[in-house]
Amino acid sequence: KAGVTQTPRYLIKTRGQQVTLSCSPISGHRSVSWYQQTPGQGLQFLFEYFSETQRNKGNFPGRFSGRQFSNSRSEMNVSTLELGDSALYLCATSMTANSYEQYFGPGTRLTVT
Amino acid sequence: DQQVKQNSPSLSVQEGRISILNCDYTNSMFDYFLWYKKYPAEGPTFLISISSIKDKNEDGRFTVFLNKSAKHLSLHIVPSQPGDSAVYFCAASRGSNYKLTFGKGTLLTVNP
Numbered sequence: 001k002a003g004v005t006q007t008p009r010y011l012i013k014t015r016g017q018q019v020t021l022s023c024s025p026i027s028g029h030r031s032v033s034w035y036q037q038t039p040g041q042g043l044q045f046l047f048e049y050f051s052e053t054q055r056n057k058g059n060f061p062g063r064f065s066g067r068q069f070s071n072s073r074s075e076m077n078v079s080t081l082e083l084g085d086s087a088l089y090l091c092a093t094s095m096t097a098n099s100y101e102q103y104f105g106p107g108t109r110l111t112v113t
Numbered sequence: 114d115q116q117v118k119q120n121s122p123s124l125s126v127q128e129g130r131i132s133i134l135n136c137d138y139t140n141s142m143f144d145y146f147l148w149y150k151k152y153p154a155e156g157p158t159f160l161i162s163i164s165s166i167k168d169k170n171e172d173g174r175f176t177v178f179l180n181k182s183a184k185h186l187s188l189h190i191v192p193s194q195p196g197d198s199a200v201y202f203c204a205a206s207r208g209s210n211y212k213l214t215f216g217k218g219t220l221l222t223v224n225p
Contacts, residue, residue, distance in 0.1 A: 004156065035215075042217035043157070043202060056212045090156050100145055100206055100213070104156025 002026065004093050004105035012111045018079040021108045023091035025072050031055075031097045032074040034066060037088040037107070046089075049074050050097035078110075086112045116140045117205050119216035127224055132190040134219050136203030139184065143205040147213065148177060148188045151200045160201075161188070193223045 005024040013019050025032055033056075034046040045058040049068035066076040072093075078085055088109050092102035118137045126132045134148075144165040149157035163170040163177045163186070170177050176189045190197055203216040 033212075043204075043213075043215035045212050045214070048212065058212070092156070100147060100162060101159050102213070104149075104158070106154060106156050 004029075004091060004103055006089075006091055006105040006108050008108060009106065010109045010111075012113060013081050014113055015081055015083060017081050018077065019081060019110060020075055020077045021089055021091075021110070023074045023076075023093070023105060025074075025091075025093035026103055029093035029095050029103070030072050031094045031099065031102075032068055032072065033092045033094075033102060034074070034076050035090045035092065036060075037090060038086075043090070046076065048097075055097055081112045083112050086110060115217075116143075117203055117214050117216040119201075119203055119219045121219050122217075123220040123222070125222045125224060126193050128195055129192045132188075132193045132197065132221055132223065134188040134190075134201050134203075134221065136186050136188075136216055137184060138186075138205050140205070140207065140214075141184065142207040143214075145206045146177070146179060146186050147204045147206075148175075149202040149204060149215075150197075151202060151218070157202055190221075193221075195223050195225050197221060198223050 007022045031050045033048040035043045037043045048056040052068045063079045068074045088107040090107045092104045094102045147162040148160040151157040179186045200218040202218045204213040
């Protein structure tokens, strides 16, 4: 079965712009979580969606937002990009909302210049 | 505030020997722990987990040990193989909140 798909894989943006990243879960998976990975902070939880509802949110500013569609695909949006937003953004999916065992996509590498 | 700490950024072992990766946590409310493995250009892959009601969980070459009093867990890989070379992340969760808190990872290199 196909794995988690994230698009685009690489992205370069300039400060002040906004960006939208996409995540398509494994077929049958309805929960999508987003993480930011940076060398200094490691993997940090952004938010989790299940059945188009945000269930959990990490400690990130309001510039970071997300949504989930009825087909479980999810997007995350970062507005007014800052240099510090340069990171690998990973999404992870699971069949149910209450699942520790998540399957990660390959990530989107965002570079802000 | 780093609630999950992996104090060794890297570890190098010989093929066939034991690899021991360590993880410490500060939040006593954590009750479920996981290890993920990550190869370059790929997302993390779930490896093994342990609930706080247990002190050991084994899956093939991988064993995770949990010492709740010390707030410490470790992942043992025996025997280590070159294909095990990757970054290993420790993660923790608490109660009904399934949000995972990750450590910064340890790069394991297994030399042939």
